[in-house]
Amino acid sequence: MQVKNDLLLRTVKGEKVERPPVWLMRQAGRILPQYRAVRNSLNGFIALVKNPELVAEVTIQPVDELGVDAAILFSDILVIPEAMGLPYELVEKKGPYFPKVIQSKSDIEALTTEVNPQLDYVFGGIDKTLEKLEGRVPLIGFSGAPFTLFCYMIEGSGSKTFSKAKRFLYQEPELSHQLLQKITTAIIQYTNEKVNRGVHLIQIFDSWAGVLDEQSYREFCIPYLREIVQSLKPRVPVTLFSKGAWFALHDIQRVGADVIGLDWNISPSQARDLLGREQVVQGNLDPCMLYADDQMIENATIKMIQEFGRNHIVNLGHGVYPDTPLDKVKTFVNCVKSFRY
Ligand code: CP3
Numbered sequence: 129m130q131v132k133n134d135l136l137l138r139t140v141k142g143e144k145v146e147r148p149p150v151w152l153m154r155q156a157g158r159i160l161p162q163y164r165a166v167r168n169s170l171n172g173f174i175a176l177v178k179n180p181e182l183v184a185e186v187t188i189q190p191v192d193e194l195g196v197d198a199a200i201l202f203s204d205i206l207v208i209p210e211a212m213g214l215p216y217e218l219v220e221k222k223g224p225y226f227p228k229v230i231q232s233k234s235d236i237e238a239l240t241t242e243v244n245p246q247l248d249y250v251f252g253g254i255d256k257t258l259e260k261l262e263g264r265v266p267l268i269g270f271s272g273a274p275f276t277l278f279c280y281m282i283e284g285s286g287s288k289t290f291s292k293a294k295r296f297l298y299q300e301p302e303l304s305h306q307l308l309q310k311i312t313t314a315i316i317q318y319t320n321e322k323v324n325r326g327v328h329l330i331q332i333f334d335s336w337a338g339v340l341d342e343q344s345y346r347e348f349c350i351p352y353l354r355e356i357v358q359s360l361k362p363r364v365p366v367t368l369f370s371k372g373a374w375f376a377l378h379d380i381q382r383v384g385a386d387v388i389g390l391d392w393n394i395s396p397s398q399a400r401d402l403l404g405r406e407q408v409v410q411g412n413l414d415p416c417m418l419y420a421d422d423q424m425i426e427n428a429t430i431k432m433i434q435e436f437g438r439n440h441i442v443n444l445g446h447g448v449y450p451d452t453p454l455d456k457v458k459t460f461v462n463c464v465k466s467f468r469y
Pocket of ligand 1: 152153154155156157158167173200201202203204205206218222223224270286333335447
């Protein structure tokens with residue numbers, strides 16, 4: 129179906145657009161009272177993720193409420209480890225928890241890469257969302273990156289340092305590569321089926337890239353990211369968001385994704401010096417800026433847009449925090465929507 133608001137897709141192609149498109153990572157979530165109502169009617173987050181009807185509903189909520197230029201499919205990156213054989217739980221106020229983790233070669237061998245049969249609920253959610261969205265805005269599909277999923281599969285939960293996952297990386301580099309390759313194979317199967325179902329863009333979240341150093345990033349992330357991007361790129365545009373990996377931006381650019389996601393640890397002008405003005409980038413306002421007053425939010429947003437120049441998709445530098453007041457999110461979105469280059 130033809131997309132009515134195709135600002136995001138035109139920007140991705142490098143076209144000269146009237147203003148930058150805007151959406152927010154984690155826009156479908158707890159900032160919206162409508163989301164909290166749906167969520168509270170169910171027994172937990174995973175029940176919501178596995179219900180295609182409700183997935184469509186909460187995916188579209190921010191399009192209705194905020195008027196953003198894209199929808200992102202409501203799901204989680206942890207559906208892949210589960211489909212490979214490691215179920216997760218979401219502990220209220222604490223985050224993800226894996227009762228079983230990867231510790232040995234036999235644990236890795238026991239994982240399957242045939243994930244799509246277990247992920248039918250995600251693909252059903254795409255069908256339902258596209259049906260209800262009626263082509264208003266593009267639909268973004270996503271996956272965690274191999275290293276970020278590796279972190280959860282070894283560590284078993286969130287962490288500030290992911291030192292257990294990194295210990296495995298440095299003590300067992302060969303097994304680590306074996307696991308990263310299996311995760312990559314699963315991601316390729318999963319994301320390509322998302323494309324078959326009709327998503328307009330795929331974003332890869334490498335949320336914990338920033339715990340690595342440059343050399344490890346080159347060894348344990350780049351080759352797998354390249355494999356994923358190459359498998360998708362002929363079919364659909366790809367955004368690569370490696371949070372905290374500003375030290376590897378040149379390598380990331382050479383992976384060849386259409387869009388590079390940026391967090392707020394790099395300034396727009398530094399990013400432009402490294403990547404050039406033609407590279408389409410996405411980001412990067414500090415999510416905490418949305419706690420400021422309206423005037424300050426608008427000033428920071430316009431400064432960012434002007435500093436990046438064209439070939440820019442406005443977003444925060446990471447997911448919007450759940451306690452962000454909804455009217456501040458609207459201030460941010462409306463400020464971008466009334467801007468003209
Ligand atoms: O962006 C969107 O609006 C789409 C939905 C989305 C969710 N998770 C919903 C969610 C996306 C794109 C994700 C990706 C995700 N999940 C990432 C990568 C992006 C990032 O933030 O770096 C990561 C690392 C995860 C893992 C994860 N899932 C964590 C750490 C948590 C708990 C933290 C929290 O916010 O509570 C989740 C749960 C989760 N995923 C929630 C939502 C809306 C909160 C669950 C709830 O409703 O209680």
